[in-house]
Amino acid sequence: xxxxxxxxxxxxxxxxxxxxxxxxxxxxxxxxxxxxxxxxxxxxxxxxxxxxxxxxxxxxxxxxxxxxxxxxxxxxxxxxxxxxxxxxxxxxxxxxxxxxxxxxxxxxxxxxxxxxxxxxxxxxxxxxxxxxxxxxxxxxxxxxxxxxxxxxxxxxxxxxxxxxxxxxxxxxxxxxxxxxxxxxxxxxxxxxxxxxxxxxxxxxxxxxxxxxxxxxxxxxxxxxxxxxxxxxxxxxxxxxxxxxxxxxxxxxxxxxxxxxxxxxxxxxxxxxxxxxxxxxxxxxxxxxxxxxxxxxxxxxxxxxxxxxxxxxxxxxxxxxxxxxxxxxxxxxxxxxxxxxxxxxxxxxxxxxxxxxxxxxxxxxxxxxxxxxxxxxxxxxxxxxxxxxxxxxxxxxxxxxxxxxxxxxxxxxxxxxxxxxxxxxxxxx
Numbered sequence: 001x002x003x004x005x006x007x008x009x010x011x012x013x014x015x016x017x018x019x020x021x022x023x024x025x026x027x028x029x030x031x032x033x034x035x036x037x038x039x040x041x042x043x044x045x046x047x048x049x050x051x052x053x054x055x056x057x058x059x060x061x062x063x064x065x066x067x068x069x070x071x072x073x074x075x076x077x078x079x080x081x082x083x084x085x086x087x088x089x090x091x092x093x094x095x096x097x098x099x100x101x102x103x104x105x106x107x108x109x110x111x112x113x114x115x116x117x118x119x120x121x122x123x124x125x126x127x128x129x130x131x132x133x134x135x136x137x138x139x140x141x142x143x144x145x146x147x148x149x150x151x152x153x154x155x156x157x158x159x160x161x162x163x164x165x166x167x168x169x170x171x172x173x174x175x176x177x178x179x180x181x182x183x184x185x186x187x188x189x190x191x192x193x194x195x196x197x198x199x200x201x202x203x204x205x206x207x208x209x210x211x212x213x214x215x216x217x218x219x220x221x222x223x224x225x226x227x228x229x230x231x232x233x234x235x236x237x238x239x240x241x242x243x244x245x246x247x248x249x250x251x252x253x254x255x256x257x258x259x260x261x262x263x264x265x266x267x268x269x270x271x272x273x274x275x276x277x278x279x280x281x282x283x284x285x286x287x288x289x290x291x292x293x294x295x296x297x298x299x300x301x302x303x304x305x306x307x308x309x310x311x312x313x314x315x316x317x318x319x320x321x322x323x324x325x326x327x328x329x330x331x332x333x334x335x336x337x338x339x340x341x342x343x344x345x346x347x348x349x350x351x352x353x354x355x356x357x358x359x360x361x362x363x364x365x366x367x368x369x370x371x372x373x374x375x376x377x378x379x380x381x382x383x384x385x386x387x388x389x390x391x392x393x394x395x396x397x398x399x400x401x402x403x404x405x406x407x408x409x410x411x412x413x414x415x416x417x418x419x420x421x422x423x424x425x426x427x428x
Contacts, residue, residue, distance in 0.1 A: 025192025034162020073352025242365025272324025308382025
């Protein structure tokens, strides 16, 4: 009997060269993106000195994410998904080069800066649904969750290292250097995509021409309890219990507004997330993905309620670390379930809905938490939000037996073949 895997499962990197190339390119782009995010924030603040100006960055990124993310879903079900990501990667590279050029020219126009940010975000969002379908096409069924865990670890690492690295680069060499790093990492990511095999959705002709997507691409989410249950679980967790907007207020009320403490809040979530990723080998081999997701999402809610009640700093940080770990487990299992349960002909549109929920849910959750805290208090908002999330997740689990019983397909079940059979069933 083989010993259980306790650390990060690296089989996808060893078994699939295309996935390895994709992971390296995506990891580089994520690090560059974090560096550019800090550079844009700092540059806008230098130009405006206004929170309204920095708040406009959210508008320049949020709207393109939602609008082009949904459009990208339909596109990903119509043409070769590799081609979609190739073209959008070129757009992202042009936007990155534009950011570098405006910094070298000592640009003083905030609208121009935000327009370039919006362009890069729109291109990324347009390609995101197609990019999300890659792991399930490049890996066997039993390795999809492990591949997504590897992607999540690289994202968490970029979240931890990117901002600090950006500060060092900007302080020493200025904004042009930060944008140059982003341009280089985007180019690396683009080269990785170019090397991928063609990935046409089921139904595209041999020449790879455009075709009308299979009907019912959006409705399949409602027709499959595993899909709507998984997405409802994620939306319940983020919409009802997102804590980031409350960190400054909690820090002010309980820890005298110490900026170092505020930084520790953010770091604790990231540390929990990356620790869970590094120890995800066992979790990604568990086949009860639906049960794992709802359990992890429930732990997220309980941990954030605990953060709302925690008085000692060590306990508050511990609760946030647990929440970060639970979030990583929930995200990895949800992403694997959604990709494996969706017929290939519909994966682009279903992935776009998952993308929008992942983008909009946390933002709306932060807004909800801030409103409730302004009417009551930050601890009340955290506790009420955490417990409400637990109750909502429990309701989804109680009413969705297919989600609770879901098991990851065996390795012998090939993703593409399964997609053909499922598409035929859905169409019938």
